[in-house]
Amino acid sequence: MRNEESTVRRGLGTRMGAALGAAVVLVAVHPPAQAAPDTGSWTTEAVAPGVRVRAGVLRDADAKPSWTVTVQGPGSAPLGDRSWADATAGRLRDAGFEPRVERVAWPAYADTPHGTMGWRVRVGSYGTSGDAQGAREKVAAAGFSVVAEWTGYDGQRPADRESVHVAVIDPARFTGTVAATHDVSVADREKTSSVAAKRHSLVAVNGGFFVTSDADGVQGTMAGIAAYEGELESMAAGSRAALILADGGRHARIADLTSTVTARAGSSTYAVQGINRVPGKVRNCGRPGATPTELPRQDLTCSEADDLVKFTPRFRAALPAGPGTQVVLDADGRVVSTGPRGGTVPAGGSVLQGIGAASDWLTAHARQGERIALEEVVRDTAGRRVRLDADDSIVSAAPTLVKDGRIAIDAATEGTLDPKNLSFGYAWSNVRQPRTMAGLDAKGRLILATVDGRQPGVSEGFTLEEAARFMRSLGAVQALNLDGGGSTAMAVNGRLANVTSDATGERAVGDTVQVLP
Template sequence: MTRRHERSAAGRSVLTVVTAFGVLAGAALAGAAPAGAVPTARRIAPGVTYRQFDLAVAAGTTHAHLLTVDLGNPHVRVDLLHPGAVAARATVSRLADSAGAVAGVNGDFFDITETQHPGVEATGASVGPAVADGQVLKAAVPKGQRFGPALPPGTSTQDVFGVGTDRRARLDRLSLAGTVTTPDGALPLKGLNQYALPQNSVGAFTPRWGTASRERAVCGTDTDRAAKCSTETYEVKVRDGRVVSASDAPGSGSIPSGTTVLVGREKGAQWLRKLSVGDRVRVTHTLVAAGSGVPYAFAIGGFPVLRGGEPLSGLDDATSAVRTVVGFRGGGRQMLILALDGAAEYRSGMTVAEEADTMRSLGASDAFNLDGGGSTEMVTRAAGASSVTVRNHPSGETERPVPNGVGVFSTG
């Protein structure tokens, strides 16, 4: 590790006090602290506090790190941490330091390995939608193409946790709406900077994608991530509204400003083959929210575990793991960010069902699961420090590069 971990001796003595999980889950008051918690929260910045505590769960004792963020504080904002390209990765500490965040945590699940597709490199791109600083970065891959644990019934890869321009946190669902218009007519756009496209579709890649190969986008099917790559593919580059080149296979390398690369598979490829160099093409795309309609300043993918104060039905109550979860209380005005410790004595973690109960005990009305295991990481920056400190122990013993995260920023 290049960053030091902090765990004070005074904190350790307090944290030896652990209560049964049933008592924790039964805490009724909003914001009630779990027994065994550090008695006072440490102020990271105006409106941002940090504390840590032990939890007794079915697998034993786990250790939690908690950030509380007051979104009503005018000096505080939350945004997406990302390395500048969708198909790229960096450690949470590097992402936070580069962006000037005072705290941060890892984000969405991502395309981490492609062992099922020999010769095809993993892109590192995230599964779900992503919005940073009010700008749409990408849309969600098909449900059958996701990485991560099984989704709870009724949830989707389009589910997000976000903060609107009204400075309120909420759970929502963001779907892609777009069109490719050519001299032969219009076709719905089914992908935006995604590592996997739906079958028989056309997807768009913009300069935000990065330099990674677009080959992975035509591998797998809507129901089977490991299925073979499509043999019927086509790629068209559009610059300033006109086709400038075409290829039978998806390419790689940076995409110049003002250029959109259209990738088609199966029927989508057949449709793109009708185009010729010089043809006019218009591509539009946006993410449409299913909820309040308030524009998002920030949004990240994962899956919901707690909604309206009630855990979702069908949550996994058997598999324990190190986890990262975000949530909110007070009508979305206060955000909770929790990351479990991956040190050997705590590595068993907790189940998704226990995660939902834990967030409810902390007063959250809604909660959202992010990537866990070796990706789980929380960082904070002490007053006057030039870089962040890693607060938990990553379970892989070193920081894992991730595609995005949740950053907390302060002007105070």
């Protein structure tokens, strides 16, 4: 099994390098030698001087995915230890089934164990989803917790088809700008292609993680650091990867960023823990005082009992109501009013909302006509301050994929999986999914890429490791994973270019990255 997995990883890099590595240098490429003929499926479009888009399908003729039935591990985990796997296989045989036990190894993460991750137990190989569902019902009737799965999503074996789009923006030749944007309001959701069409963008991709449910906050607000036109509009969820587009994208870099905001009234200070989010709710966690964890934790909403949150003019929705105190500030940061939470952010002004001890601080220190100063600081992991000007923007997600030219996936550190709890983040990180990625090559060219997924036999997607190898094969020396799944979208000349995975069509998202003429 170890040799097979090693071969899969080497083959992945070879196929991607052969098929798309030349996309960065923008010369003609052909499908990989081992792939089935796919005449005419590879396209290159010169969208503008310095901007080109390459699209095609990575194929592996030797890959033979099928439908199967997988037994859920202990506690609904996807895997178990060897003793559990052997015991489960024995019970299945006693029930008249023919199980197989598969070893699953840890991917090439920088911050997790190596070797065996766990073992899974499966039954059968089926040509259709319907056949697998029928088999699943029989196994379930025998007392097992099982799911029907497509083996093409397994990272341990080659994928048969992966539909990819790659845009390369060369700042040495491109005279336009590249910027992250949340369009009109940070408290709204909009499709990537819709924003692109309105802004007449050359290329656009979806951006960072955002709130998708009212239970977790205001839909559309970002769940990680974000800045548009030089203004910080969301705070970091711990130290996580971000794409910094400075000088209209002419100087871009990727770094893990943290953020702090301090409110000062006279000699008294209080830490602001959020911008443009519901007080008490921290999507993806990662803030001091958050429970159950102050560390980043993907798709988990943490709580803050004593929470001070700033709202900016871009929050164009009704302010969250509820217990606590609200202070309205004018453009100079002077207190206009103090009272209960609610209403809207005044044009040119801002609002502070506090609950718990933060509410008490506002009540004690907010005085009509007096100033509450807000100091915002963004730093990278080297401690360097990231200063924002009007033509700078930031979009963030997780995790880092490539660092200093090497694959360096810090999935555990950035909270997309937990090595001690395989029920958390396994499918998100280790199973093939639609992905959106951003990277920079050694010449400073920006690479924006998508892979379609969740389409058995059409396009499986990438695991995080495959995403990293893909970006490295394109020449990226720095790369990060952006929001993916149903959010993954690329628009070219204002039209959706890829096939999104949601049954309802392209998903309305939070922020996006727009390449503007």
